[in-house]
Amino acid sequence: MSANEPVSIHILDREYxxxxxxxxxxxxxxxAKLLDSKMREVRGSNRMAAxxxxxxxxxxxxxxxxxxxxxxxxxxxxxFSRALDDLHRRLDEVLDAPR
Structure with a gap:
């Protein structure tokens, strides 16, 4: 089992x-990059937003x-489940058909 290692991330100009x-x-x-991007998008040009x-x-x-x-x-x-059910039904019909 590996141990946690400290990693520094930057989100909205703050380091964690x-x-x-x-x-x-x-x-x-x-x-972290995705969250930073979303937060910057939300903040937009309003640098004073909380x-x-x-x-x-x-x-x-x-x-x-x-x-x-x-x-x-x-x-x-x-x-997918409906398609599988349909395939099972068709297969059963083929296998049950008189030969």
Whole structure:
């Protein structure tokens, strides 16, 4: 088992040090970059906006995107399941047909 290592990330011009498993470092860095980008997008040109408000709105935007992806996956899963059921039905019909 590997130990957490400290990693410095920069989000909205602030530095944070967090512990992360070495194999998860690149994923954490990508997440920090995404969050920084979202927070900058939310802040826009309003440099005086409260950081906590920016963080909440950025988190809400990311959560909304995540929920949309989950909804899309659920819809694809249902479609896939229907297609499999249809294929099973057709296969059963072929196998049950008199020869």
């Amino acid at each position: 040090t967090v512990g992360v498993e070495p194999e998860e470092r690149s994923s954490l860095m990508a997440a 950081v906590d408000r920016i963080a909440v709105l950025a988190a809400l935007n990311l959560a909304h995107e995540l929920q949309q992806l989950r909804d899309e996956r659920h819809s694809r899963d249902r479609e």
